[in-house]
Amino acid sequence: MEQLIQQLVNGISLGSIYALIALGYTMVYGIVKLINFAHGDVFMVGAFIGFYSITVLHLGFFPALLISMVACAIFGVLIERIAYKPLRNATRIAALITAIGVSLFIEYGTIYIRGAQPEAYPSNIVPLKSLEIFGVKISGQSILILAVSLCLMIILQFIVHKTKIGKAMRAVSHDQDAAKLMGINVNNTISATFAIGSALAGAAGVVFGMYYTKIEPLMGIIPGLKAFVAAVLGGIGIIPGAMAGGLLLGVIEALVSAAGGSLFRDAVAFVVLILILIFRPAGLFGKNVREKV
Amino acid sequence: MLKVNDINVYYGNIHALKGVSLDINQGEIVTLIGANGAGKSTLLKTLSGLLKPKTGEIVFEGEHVAGKVPQLIVKRGISQVPEGRRVFANMSVEENLELGAFLRKDKKGIQEDFEKIYQLFPRLLERKKQLSGTLSGGEQQMLAMGRALMARPRLLLLDEPSMGLAPLLVKTIFQIIEEINKTGTTILLVEQNANMALSIADRAYVIETGKIVASGLAEELSASDQIRKAYLGGH
Numbered sequence: 197m198e199q200l201i202q203q204l205v206n207g208i209s210l211g212s213i214y215a216l217i218a219l220g221y222t223m224v225y226g227i228v229k230l231i232n233f234a235h236g237d238v239f240m241v242g243a244f245i246g247f248y249s250i251t252v253l254h255l256g257f258f259p260a261l262l263i264s265m266v267a268c269a270i271f272g273v274l275i276e277r278i279a280y281k282p283l284r285n286a287t288r289i290a291a292l293i294t295a296i297g298v299s300l301f302i303e304y305g306t307i308y309i310r311g312a313q314p315e316a317y318p319s320n321i322v323p324l325k326s327l328e329i330f331g332v333k334i335s336g337q338s339i340l341i342l343a344v345s346l347c348l349m350i351i352l353q354f355i356v357h358k359t360k361i362g363k364a365m366r367a368v369s370h371d372q373d374a375a376k377l378m379g380i381n382v383n384n385t386i387s388a389t390f391a392i393g394s395a396l397a398g399a400a401g402v403v404f405g406m407y408y409t410k411i412e413p414l415m416g417i418i419p420g421l422k423a424f425v426a427a428v429l430g431g432i433g434i435i436p437g438a439m440a441g442g443l444l445l446g447v448i449e450a451l452v453s454a455a456g457g458s459l460f461r462d463a464v465a466f467v468v469l470i471l472i473l474i475f476r477p478a479g480l481f482g483k484n485v486r487e488k489v
Numbered sequence: 490m491l492k493v494n495d496i497n498v499y500y501g502n503i504h505a506l507k508g509v510s511l512d513i514n515q516g517e518i519v520t521l522i523g524a525n526g527a528g529k530s531t532l533l534k535t536l537s538g539l540l541k542p543k544t545g546e547i548v549f550e551g552e553h554v555a556g557k558v559p560q561l562i563v564k565r566g567i568s569q570v571p572e573g574r575r576v577f578a579n580m581s582v583e584e585n586l587e588l589g590a591f592l593r594k595d596k597k598g599i600q601e602d603f604e605k606i607y608q609l610f611p612r613l614l615e616r617k618k619q620l621s622g623t624l625s626g627g628e629q630q631m632l633a634m635g636r637a638l639m640a641r642p643r644l645l646l647l648d649e650p651s652m653g654l655a656p657l658l659v660k661t662i663f664q665i666i667e668e669i670n671k672t673g674t675t676i677l678l679v680e681q682n683a684n685m686a687l688s689i690a691d692r693a694y695v696i697e698t699g700k701i702v703a704s705g706l707a708e709e710l711s712a713s714d715q716i717r718k719a720y721l722g723g724h
Contacts, residue, residue: 360591367577367588373539374575379563379592379640 201332203454204447209338209407211446212345216400217423218430218438219352220272220393226369226433227389229288233295234275235397236420237302240413242268242398243317243405244306250318257322261344261402265395272394273387281383306413314412317405341403348399349439352392356435361388369433418462425469431479440480490515490675491536491567491644496545496555498528498535505531506542507699513644513677518670520678520686520707522720523696529679530572532696533646536677537569538562549644564592568642572649572679574633578622582613585621585632589639599639606635609665627658634665644675651682663689683720687711695720 217239224232242264249260279298283291324336356362364385367375372382405411426445430437445465452464472479491513498506506528513519523529534540536547538559547555554562577585586606590599607614610631616624621632630650637645651659667689670676680686687693687707695703695716703716710716
């Protein structure tokens, strides 16, 4: 029993990292209908920026987190402006192939610049104590990850629902031309979406590093793909869906590991993807919206 | 107020507007009538900046606005109620109206306009928190109009406001259009329902396959045999 709860907690921590990454996928898809396959690599870059902020600049966890988020936001906007914007009116497959190209470029660009060797993340940067509740030991890292992700998701919900830019984002994702008629600058709104999504990926990179204590230039591939599965699981384009999908996927993975199938951990995500595509292609939160004419 | 001079607009290879010119004076209701595919919506999209004319000029209150971005055109005082309403179905009535005032910064003025619009369309006040996708067609039309008015336009472009609405509702919508005009907003009304449009308009233009083929006072056009035959189902 304790073992099970322990695994659940692990699953939720891992899942909240997936959720943070999935949010970027889903927001970008919602607004430009593009699966940004370079998103997992933004997450990797975020992890490295956090790492260098801590080890080279000797900053604490929270300043490093902040720097990583800001840098990733700028990085995300650059990717959008340079690689995707010129293809806004091209076919979707062209943009998708470009996204894969950008992904490879970032991965191997990073290896070219700093080499392929992994780094050990300094995990003792925050004095963390583990908590014991009803005999279940919960590690400090798990709590930190949960707290950070939860805060960021609340902030995101606030931005999307209460601020002007958030409303512009929702308007553009629903109908670009109608949004233009309101005087909304569609290009800036799309950039803001990339900025926010990439900042979340940056944050996910830093907490991932703290949790797994090892980072390397190709680390973004698998979490990126799993976050993509999480976004599809929740219903791509739907923000609460990405959160739920991420958490659910994390928990499923943890439970499969607990049941002795830890070798199949990575496969499980893709089995989930196949099942969702067969039985509920719109995702858990998705529905086929019909508009009245 | 608005002067369109010899504009040519293309959709790829299709020459959609062929040397269209028209004038709108302050305070008027001008209607543009024509069949499906004649170029009515294309003209409105060009006026709003969604399409750029290849040649020709558009002058609004002395400023050249042809080819300018929609943002600037809304700022200058031209708002559009697009064909098919295009309300943001995933957002509430209130949020839709807020988006209409997207470029405005005068909080007090925006609040006043909220009240004005709820007065003009009491149904919208009742459904303030409801998702706009769940509204009926008529209510969505009202919302689209209210949303455009939130920008406080001096010129309001209306694209087929009667489309898909029951006759009684069409009447209400046209009454509201007249009311909006009386408060000082100039109106360009694009319609397939030529009878209704001519009954409230001061002047009218008739468009056929991208060209203006007739224009004049609304009464004169509704009396003209040719127009009656082609557009009014006249006998």
